[in-house]
Amino acid sequence: MPRSPRTRFPIVLITILFVTLTGSAGAVSTSYWLTDEYREFLDGAPTGVSLLEAGRLVLGPAPERIEIPEVQYVWGAVEGRDGVMHIVTGTPGRLYRIKRGDFELLIEMETQDLPAIAAGPDGTIYVGTSPGGEVYRVRVDEDPELLCETGDGYIWSMVWSEAHGLLVGTGEMARVVAVDSRGRMEVIYESSDLNIVVLATIGDRVLAGTSGDGLLLDVTPGQRVSVVYDSPYDEISGVVSSSDGALYFSATSVDLNGMLDEFAGSELPIGNGSVYRVSGGGAIEIWHSADAPVVSLAAGPDGAIWAGTGAGGRVFSVRPSEAGLMVDLDEEEILAMAATPDGIVFTTGTPGSVYKVREGTLESGRYESDVLDAATSASWGSLSIRAEEWGGRLTVGTRSGNVMEPDDTWSDWIDLVDGSIVSPGARFLQWAVEFDRGRGSGPIVHAVEIAFLRENVAPEILRVNVYPAGRGFSDRENSAGSASQTLSSGVDVTYSINASEHSALGAPPVVRGLRTAEWDVMDMNGDILSFDVYVKSESDEEWGLMEEGLERTLHTWDSVSMPDGDYRIRVLATDAPDNRADLAATAEAVSPIFTVDNSPPSVDGIELRRNGRAIVIGASIRDALSPVVGVEVSIDYGEWMPAFPVDGMFDSRAEAATFRFEDLAQGRHAVAVRAADRAGNIGVARIAVN
Secondary structure (H helix, E strand, C coil): CCCCCCCCCCEEEEECCCCCCCCCCCCCCEEEEEEEEHHHHHHHHEECEECCCCEEEECCEEEEECCCCCCCEEEEEEEEECEEEEEEEEEEEEEEEEEEEEEEEEEEEEECCEEEEEEEECEEEEEEEEEECCCEECCCCCCCEEEECCCCEEEEEEECCCCCEEEEEEEECEEEEECCCCCCEEEEECCCCCCEEEEEEEEEEEEEEEEECCCEEECCCCCCCCCEEEEEEEEEEEEEEECCCEEEEEEEEEEEHHHHHHHHCCCCCCCEEEEEECCEEEEHHHHCCCCCCCCEEECCCCCEEEEECCCCCCEECCCCEEEEEEECCCCCCCEEEEEECCCCEEEEECCCCCEEEEECCCCEEEEEECCCEEEEEEEEEEEEEEEEECCEEEEEEEEEEEECCCCCCCCCCEECCCEEEECCEEEEEEEHHHHHCCCCCCCEEEEEEEEEEEECCEEEEEEEEEEECCCCCCCCCCCCCEEEECCCCCEEEEECCCCCCCCCCCCCCCCCEEEEEEEEEECCCCCCCEEEEEEEECCCCCCCCEEEEEEECCCEECCCCCCEEEEEEEEEEHHHCCCCCCCCCCCEECCCEEEECCCEEEEEEEEEEEEEEEEEEEEECCCCCCEEEEEEEECCCCCCCCCEEECCCCCCCEEEEEEEECCCCCEEEEEEEEEECCCCCCCEEEECCC
């Protein structure tokens, strides 16, 4: 545990109490980190500690690591009553015999794996190759020999049956093959699925699990083949019977994309799975693994069913009424589990290892919590632990740091002092509990709660944007007259306006004076913020206050009274509404330059010329600040008709436009030309012509 003097708790029921401070939500007041549920404890790292589904930490079983040569995978193991163990590894495929701590290499395949192993009643060991589909036999005190070649590409499973001899499950043709002592083969079942990945014998029954469709089948020779369960998963990964004779099996699916993500450093699940109990009417799911495939199954020494995962290296104890995490290893995959006369053996992958677990619990263990991210630098208060010692002893400590993953920049583990955390203030914190069984059954931890106070961090304004005049407005109106604008943040704003003027020029209703500023803001403490908005022209020295005490992140104003020119908006944010005055923090940001243009374009030089019977009307338009966006012509106060740019495009502050009228009667006419700029200003000129 902490590498420092221990703090002893002499009482049986431990409760370190602290004063609860209150404050508004999100304000810089005391926060609490409570861990008291199964899923929360599951995020931590137990060593020699088990986690019961009811949310209790207790001393766990003692996994004894058996020393073997360095390998990537140990696919399976069998142990005889004489204590001699055989394991198969990959890649390359090897068969080892382990006796009294010494290991002997019996078979080595340079280009093949040995994923299947079985033991006969006389101590004979059988292994299957993949690829190759060969079965090798190793009799006691004899050299290995090739027993048969199945003709299939792969052997994935093997089991010895008292009634039927050696049974082999293959891939490529997905068959169950019985092999006698002379190597003669009899196909007792051939599936339309991909592989026979699991074989098990329950009395005289022979059960087979497939991959592809995930079927559990009864393939007992001499009986009609039947489907025990059609699972919703891709593969049946284990079959076992409990001490009371009930039948259990596991089914799983692996997400190949998730596996690729895992190799790339992602924490996304790579699969899931379930454990089922077979009943008279089918099968009932009794446990589900949501974030890891279930790849192995065995009857545990505690009388429950043990399930091993293919990610995280965890072994769970499963009962119909409760499940719990029994063992958490550094290795990634629990590839196989097998009951032995005095316990259970399980093998792992990445890297390959062998462990044996016997009945009973460890003398000591340790649990390290998940890492708390306080979001800002924080100071630590009291730690409250609800636990029972039951003749044992608990030691509690913490460490802190400013990077998410604990490394050598973190503080050392430090024990509590009178129930208070003395680790340095930082952004991240982790707590740990050491268990000492003592002379009793050992401690039980139910809950841990930590009080901490975040540092008040100033808010941050990420950007200030002032929308162009009239831009972003729709033409939706109600009976009272309104204009609606959807801001880039998705906020809809509706303004009451005088919407009596409309135009085919592309200009909006009369909203040209309305301007909207919007800003994005972030506050690490989640404080309530208020905003003051200032404005200044580029020619001024001082900022002028437009609005103060705003509670939303936008402000709309009428710019008609502002002289034409270039301006900026300044937003000042404060978290004073949620903090004491002496702790409040502020931030400010200034917008890019925006232009106020309330002056309409001028329409000059209207002239007419005849082209045959047609009349061509021409005009020159100029605007001081904004590009011209459209020009229209009206004859004798009739409807407005679009004129067209002489250079093909309205894109500048000086434009020439023409309109061709095909048949204009002789006499005097009133000609009007109006033009709009991008700011929504409209200028009109009229002349009378003969």
